[in-house]
Amino acid sequence: MGRKLLLEHAQVEGIRSYEVYRKQGGYRSVEKALKTMSPDGVLEEVKKSGLRGRGGAGFPTGMKWSFLAKPEGVPRYLLCNADESEPGTFKDRYLMEKIPHLLIEGMIVSSFALGANTSYIYIRGEYSWIVFILEKAIQEAYANGWLGKNILGSGYDLDLYVSPGAGAYICGEETALIESLEGKRGNPRVKPPFPAVKGLWQSPTVVNNVETIAAVVPIVNEGGDEYAKIGIGKSTGTKLISAGGNINRPGVYEIELGVPVEEFIYSDEYCGGMKNGKKLKACVPGGSSVPILPHFLINRTANGEQRLMTYESLSDGGFATGSMLGSGGFIVYDEDQCIVRNTWNFARFYRHESCGQCSPCREGTGWMEKVLWRMENGQGKMSDIDMLVDIAKKIEGNTICPLGDAAAWPVAAAIRHFREEFEWHVNEPKACMERNYGLVREPVAV
Amino acid sequence: MPKVKIDGFEIEVPDGTTILQAARMIGGDIVPPAMCYYSSLKGSGSKCRTCMVKVTKGSDKDPRPMPKLVTSCQTMVMDGMEVANTSSEEVLKARAGVVEFLLLNHPLDCPICDQAGECHLQDLAYEHGASGTRYEFERRTFEKIDIGPYIKLHMTRCILCYRCVYVANQLTENRVHGILNRGDHAEISTFIEKAIDNEFSGNMIDVCPVGALTDRTFRFKSRVWFLNPMDAHRDCPTCSGNAVVWMYGNEIFRVTGRKDQYGEVHEFICNTCRFEKKAVSDWHIEGPRNIDRHSVIAQGHYGQKALTVR
Ligand SMILES: Cc1cc2nc3c(=O)[nH]c(=O)nc-3n(C[C@H](O)[C@H](O)[C@H](O)COP(=O)(O)O)c2cc1C
Ligand code: SF4
Ligand code: FES
Numbered sequence: 001m002g003r004k005l006l007l008e009h010a011q012v013e014g015i016r017s018y019e020v021y022r023k024q025g026g027y028r029s030v031e032k033a034l035k036t037m038s039p040d041g042v043l044e045e046v047k048k049s050g051l052r053g054r055g056g057a058g059f060p061t062g063m064k065w066s067f068l069a070k071p072e073g074v075p076r077y078l079l080c081n082a083d084e085s086e087p088g089t090f091k092d093r094y095l096m097e098k099i100p101h102l103l104i105e106g107m108i109v110s111s112f113a114l115g116a117n118t119s120y121i122y123i124r125g126e127y128s129w130i131v132f133i134l135e136k137a138i139q140e141a142y143a144n145g146w147l148g149k150n151i152l153g154s155g156y157d158l159d160l161y162v163s164p165g166a167g168a169y170i171c172g173e174e175t176a177l178i179e180s181l182e183g184k185r186g187n188p189r190v191k192p193p194f195p196a197v198k199g200l201w202q203s204p205t206v207v208n209n210v211e212t213i214a215a216v217v218p219i220v221n222e223g224g225d226e227y228a229k230i231g232i233g234k235s236t237g238t239k240l241i242s243a244g245g246n247i248n249r250p251g252v253y254e255i256e257l258g259v260p261v262e263e264f265i266y267s268d269e270y271c272g273g274m275k276n277g278k279k280l281k282a283c284v285p286g287g288s289s290v291p292i293l294p295h296f297l298i299n300r301t302a303n304g305e306q307r308l309m310t311y312e313s314l315s316d317g318g319f320a321t322g323s324m325l326g327s328g329g330f331i332v333y334d335e336d337q338c339i340v341r342n343t344w345n346f347a348r349f350y351r352h353e354s355c356g357q358c359s360p361c362r363e364g365t366g367w368m369e370k371v372l373w374r375m376e377n378g379q380g381k382m383s384d385i386d387m388l389v390d391i392a393k394k395i396e397g398n399t400i401c402p403l404g405d406a407a408a409w410p411v412a413a414a415i416r417h418f419r420e421e422f423e424w425h426v427n428e429p430k431a432c433m434e435r436n437y438g439l440v441r442e443p444v445a446v
Numbered sequence: 447m448p449k450v451k452i453d454g455f456e457i458e459v460p461d462g463t464t465i466l467q468a469a470r471m472i473g474g475d476i477v478p479p480a481m482c483y484y485s486s487l488k489g490s491g492s493k494c495r496t497c498m499v500k501v502t503k504g505s506d507k508d509p510r511p512m513p514k515l516v517t518s519c520q521t522m523v524m525d526g527m528e529v530a531n532t533s534s535e536e537v538l539k540a541r542a543g544v545v546e547f548l549l550l551n552h553p554l555d556c557p558i559c560d561q562a563g564e565c566h567l568q569d570l571a572y573e574h575g576a577s578g579t580r581y582e583f584e585r586r587t588f589e590k591i592d593i594g595p596y597i598k599l600h601m602t603r604c605i606l607c608y609r610c611v612y613v614a615n616q617l618t619e620n621r622v623h624g625i626l627n628r629g630d631h632a633e634i635s636t637f638i639e640k641a642i643d644n645e646f647s648g649n650m651i652d653v654c655p656v657g658a659l660t661d662r663t664f665r666f667k668s669r670v671w672f673l674n675p676m677d678a679h680r681d682c683p684t685c686s687g688n689a690v691v692w693m694y695g696n697e698i699f700r701v702t703g704r705k706d707q708y709g710e711v712h713e714f715i716c717n718t719c720r721f722e723k724k725a726v727s728d729w730h731i732e733g734p735r736n737i738d739r740h741s742v743i744a745q746g747h748y749g750q751k752a753l754t755v756r
Contacts (some may be wrong), residue, residue, distance in 0.1 A: 113587045168628065185625060190492045190520055354629035356606055357493045363547035366630035370583045387580060394543035398495055 002256035003230060005218040005238050006211070010098040016133065018140035021101040027146055029220035033109045034154040037220075042113035046216060048224030050236035055081055055172075055209030056287065056327040059310045061216075066116055069204040077205040078116040079181065080107060080213050082123040083172035086351055087238040087288035088329030091240035092210035094252040096123075096130050100137040104160065106213035108146060109220050111158050114206055114296075118159050121210075122177050125165045134162045138297050157170055169353035173401045175199075176208035176355065187355050188401035209327075231257035235310035239325070241270075245283075245332035248272035261285070261307045261314075262299040265332060278334035284417070285314050286326020288346045289406035292339070293323050293412030319413065338436045339421050343414040344372035350407035361404040364395040368411055374423065376436075378429030385422045389415055448525035452476050453500075453533045466497055470708065476531050479508045479541075480605035481548070481571050481655050483519035485710055485715055490612050491519035494605065495544045496570060500537050503528035515540055545575035548605050551586045551630060552656070554579075559603065561657030563670045566709055567605060569739075584652075586630060593636050596648060596662050596721045604658035610634065610650040617714060618644035618755070635659070645684055648720040650701045652711045661706035663721050664700035673699055675737060678729040683717040690735050698724045707738040 007283050014020040021027075047062030068076060080103065084092040096103055102123070111119045123131055137158055141147045149157045165171045171180045175189035180201050199205020210389055215237060219227045228236045235257040244250045247265065249272035255264065265280070266273045274280055283298045284290060301307050302321035307314065312326045333342065351365040368391050371384050392408035399405070415422055425432050449458045453468050453476040459468045467485075471478045474493070478499055478512030483491035491497075497519045501512040515537060531537055549571060556562045588601035606625070611634070614623030626635040651659050673692040680687045692700045701720045703711030723729065 170628070351629060354735055356625075356627075356629040356632035357608070359494050359496075359547045359605065362606065362630050362632070363550040367547075367550060367581065367583075368613055394540065394547070398498065398540055398544070 002254070002259065003238065004254045005227075005230075006095060006102065006240065007099070007252075007254045009319070012097075015099050015369055018101060018137070018144060021099070022144075025221075026101050027105055029217045030105060030108050030112075030154065032158055032319070033220050034111055034152045034372070035398075039113045040117055041187055042109060042216075042220060043271055045219055045224035046113065049214055049215075049219045049221060049227040050224075050231075050234060051227070051251065052235070052311065053209055053210065053326070054211035054215070054239065056086070058325065061208065064112060064208075065206060067336075068206055069197045070115065071204070074203075075203050076114055076116045077200045077203060078107065078111045078114050078119040078213075079174075079177065079200065079205060079207045080119070080121040080210055081172060081174065081177060081207050082121050082127070082210045083125075083169070083177060084170035084327075085172055085353075086123055086327050086329055087346065088244055088284060089242055089287045090244075091242040091252050091328055093127060093130065094209060094242070095214060095273045095373075096127070097133060100130075100133050101141070102214045102217060103134070103210055104137050104141050104146070106216045107160055108141075108151070108158060110206075110208070110216050111160075112156055116206075117157050119161070120181060120200075121160070121162045122171070122181055123164050124171075125167045128164065131140065131162055131164050138162065153398050154297065154415075162357050168355075170355045170403060173403065176401070177207060178205065187357050188403075190400055232308065232310050233312060233422075234314060235325075235387075236414065239309070239328055241309070241328045241330050243271050243330045243332070243364040245330075246275045246278060246334035246337065248275050249330050249438045255309055257308075257310050259309045261309055262301070264309055264330070265298075271330075271332065274332070274334055276334075278336065280332065280338060281335045281337055282333040284323070284331040284333075285309075286324045287329030288331075288410060289402075290326040291322070292417065293344075293411050294417040297321050297417075301444075302308065309394060319409070320416075321412075336435075338376075338432070339414050339418040340376050340425050340432075341436055343411055344376045346410045347372050348408065350403065354403060354407070355401075357402070358399040358404060360395045361399045361407065362392050362393050364404070365407045367391055368407070372411070375425050378425070378433055380422075380426045380429070382423070384426070385415060386420065448523050448527070450523040450525075450527045450529065452529045453531050459523055462677055463523050465499060465501075465516070465521050465527075466525055468523050469518065469529075469531065471555065478518045478531050479566075479574065480519055481566060481570065481605060481707065482609065482744050484609050484612070484653055486714075487609060487612040487653065490607075490609055491718055492587065494548065494607055496541060496548075496574075496684050498537060498540055498544070499584040500534040502528060502530050502534075513649040528559075541574050542576055545571055546579065546581075549575065552605065553585060553587075553602055555612060559657045560660050561654075563602070565657060566647070566655035570614050577673060588633060594643060596717065597651060598635075598660050598662050598665060599634060600658055600660070602658075603656050604634055605656055606632060606634075607655060609653040609655070613650045613653055614647070617646040617649055623650075645716045645718070648715055649703065649711065649714045650718045651720075652714075653668075654706065655709065661700055661713075661721070666698065668694060668699050677732040677735045679732065680719065680723060680729050682716060682719055685719060685720060686713045687714050688714050688720055689729075691729055691731065693726075696726060698729070700724075700725060704735070705737075709739070 005024045009024045051061045052058040170176045171186040173188045176186040180186035194204040238254050242252050253270050264270045280295045284292050301316045311325045315322045345371040351369040354361045354365045356362040391411040396408040447458045455472045478497040480497045481494035498515040499518045503509045505524035675690045676703045678691045691698045703715050
C-alpha cells in the first residue's frame with residue numbers, strides 16, 4: 001500500500017464536517033505555519049518538497065510562488081483552480097466533495113505563504129452542489145477562527161470566497177479564469193504579462209490547482225524533505241489519479257508517484273485489471289489533451305524500460321512514443337473501443353470549448369471535428385487522414401493559449417499510432433459501422 | 447534605443463515598439479499583414495494570427511531564437527533582435543494556414559459583397575492564400591441584423607477580430623457590444639440588438655476588415671471602385687470633422703474616416719459627419735485622397751502613379 005497524504009481520512013465518517021476533520025488532525029498545518037513559521041519559511045518547505053503543479057503542466061510550485069511580484073501597497077491573490085473540466089479528470093471533485101476542509105486548510109497556509117489577504121476558489125459551475133459543501137466548510141472555518149481577521153492571534157488576515165463559473169472549460173486556463181472572476185467573458189489573456197506580475201485586478205496572482213494547494217498541507221505538517229522522499233526523481237509526493245474506461249475499478253486513487261503503469265492498471269489496489277477480461281488496446285494517461293498510447297507503449301517505453309506513473313516516464317520518448325501525466329485523467333480502452341470515434345468525441349469537445357479568439361483554434365477545431373465525424377460515419381476519404389495531421393500541425397503552437405495544442409495533440413497522436421484504424425474506416429465503412437454500432441446499414445450521407 | 451533587423455533591414459526604434467510597428471517604420475513588402483490589430487484600439491491584436499513572424503535571434507543579450515512563431519503585433523522589439531517574415535518558409539506556410547482557417551467559414555461570394563474592393567481579407571487571401579480550399583462542409587451562416595438605423599451586421603462574414611468590440615468599449619460610453627457564445631459558433635452581439643445610438647458608433651464600420659459591418663446609408667449604392675475618394679473637412683462640434691467623402695460626379699455617396707495604408711483610421715469621426723452630411727455643401731473638399739494600398743480600392747483615385755493592384 002502506498003502512502004496516502006491527501007485521502008488518508010477521506011473515508012472517515014463525517015469528515016466533511018469541521019469537528020471530525022479537526023479531530024483527525026485537521027488545521028495543524030495552519031497552527032504550525034502561523035505560529036512557528038514565516039511566509040518564506042513555508043515557501044522554502046514547498047520548494048524543498050519538489051511539489052509540481054497538479055493542474056496539468058507540472059510546473060514546480062515553489063518556483064511559481066517565488067516568481068510572484070511583491071510591490072509595496074499592492075494586494076496579492078491566490079486563486080484555486082477548481083474548474084476541472086478536462087474529459088477524464090474528476091479528482092478535484094472527489095477531494096472537494098469528500099474532504100473540503102483539506103482544501104480550505106491548504107488555501108489558508110498557501111495564502112499565508114504568498115501574503116495574500118483575499119483568496120478565491122474558482123469552481124466549475126457544473127459542480128453546483130460542491131459550491132455549497134465548500135461554503136459550509138468556509139463558514140465553519142470562519143466560526144472557528146481559521147479565517148477572518150487576526151487568525152490565531154498572528155496578525156494575519158484572510159478572506160476566502162467561492163466563485164462558480166458558468167460552464168466553460170476554457171475558464172480553467174489561468175488567465176481566462178482571472179477574466180471570468182473579474183466578471184468578464186472568459187477569454188485567455190495574451191502573455192506576458194504573466195499573472196505573477198499582473199493577474200486578478202492587475203495585481204500579482206498565483207493560480208494553483210485544487211490538488212496542488214491541498215498537497216501543501218502535508219508538506220507543512222511533515223516538512224518538504226519528508227514529502228520529497230516519496231516518489232522518484234523530480235516526480236515527488238503522491239498524485240490523485242482519476243481512472244476511467246474499461247477497467248474493473250474506476251475511481252479516484254492516490255498513488256505514490258513512481259508506481260508502474262502496469263501495476264496501476266492490473267493491481268486490485270487500483271484499477272483491478274481490464275473489465276470482462278478484454279485486451280488492453282490504448283490508454284490516455286493524463287486527460288483528453290495528452291497523446292494516446294497504443295497497447296505496446298503503455299507498460300513499457302519505446303526502449304523497453306518499465307513505464308512508471310511519473311512526469312518523466314510517461315513523457316519518455318516525447319510525443320513520438322510517449323505521452324504526459326497531465327492532470328491525471330487516466331482513461332483505459334479495451335479492444336472493442338473505436339479510436340476514430342474516441343478522437344472525434346475529443347475533437348467535438350474542443351470545438352465546443354474553444355473560446356474563439358484565435359483563428360487557428362476557432363476554425364481548426366471545428367474543421368477537425370467535421371472531418372472526423374464524416375470519417376466515423378462512413379464518408380471519409382483517404383486524403384482526410386493526412387489533412388487532419390496537417391490541420392493539427394497548423395493549430396499547434398500558433399494560438400494564444402494551450403487549448404489549441406490540447407485540441408491538436410490527441411488527433412495527431414491517434415493518427416500516429418492508429419493509422420490503420422483510420423484507413424479501415426475509409427476502406428470498410430460498413431464493417432466499421434457494424435462493429436461500432438451494431439448497425440447493418442448504408443453509411444449516412446454527410 | 448533597440449535595433450532590430452527584419453528580413454535583413456535594420457532599424458532603430460523607441461523602447462516598447464512592437465515588431466509590427468518596427469516593420470511598418472521600415473515599410474514595403476516586409477510588413478506582416480494584420481487583420482485584428484488596430485493601433486488606436488487598446489487591447490486589440492493577437493487573435494487572427496496573420497502577423498506571425500519568426501524571431502531568429504532574441505536579442506544581443508540572449509541570442510537564442512524563439513521556439514515558436516510569435517505575433518508581431520504583440521511582441522516587443524529587443525536590442526539586437528532578428529526577425530524573419532517573408533524570408534522564412536515556416537512563416538509563409540503558417541500564414542497560408544491562417545488564411546485557410548479565416549476563409550473556412552467565410553462566404554466566398556465577393557462579387558455580391560459590399561466590402562469587395564476594400565476588403566482586407568480579400569487582399570490577404572490574394573497575397574498569402576492558396577488558390578483552392580480543402581473545406582467541404584457547409585459554412586456557418588447567420589441572419590443579417592440591423593444594429594440601429596445606420597449599421598448592418600452580417601455575422602456570416604465576420605472573422606471575429608474583435609476590433610468593433612474595442613470600438614464599442616473604448617469610444618462609446620456604454621458597453622453594449624460584445625461577443626456571444628464561443629468558438630466557431632461565437633457571434634458579435636449588441637446585448638441584444640439594442641441599437642447603438644452613441645455618436646461614434648459608426649466607427650465600427652471603418653475598423654471592420656471585412657464586410658460584416660456595413661453602412662446602411664451606403665449599402666449597395668455603388669461599388670467602391672467607381673467612387674472618387676476626396677479628403678474633406680467640416681466644422682463639427684463633435685469630432686475633428688476630418689473625413690473622406692466618396693463621390694460620384696457631384697454627389698457624395700458615403701463618408702468614412704481617413705484610413706492609412708494599413709486601413710487604420712487615426713481620427714475617428716462622429717455619426718453626424720458619417721451618416722447625415724451627404725451634401726457637397728456640407729464639406730470643404732480638399733482634393734483627391736491618395737490611397738496607398740495593394741487593393742482594388744486604390745484604383746479609383748486620380749493623380750496616382752500606376753496601378754498598384756497585382
Ligand atoms: C484549456 C485549459 C484548461 C485548463 N483547465 C484546468 C483545470 O480545469 N484545472 C486546473 O487546475 N488547471 C487547468 N489548466 C491549467 C491552468 O492553466 C494552470 O496551469 C493551473 O491551474 C496551474 O496550477 P498548478 O500549477 O497547480 O498545476 C487548464 C489549462 C488550459 C490551457
Ligand atoms: S487557443 Fe483557442 S481557446 Fe485558447 S485563446 Fe485561442 S481560441 Fe481561445
Ligand atoms: S494582427 Fe497580430 S494577431 Fe492579428
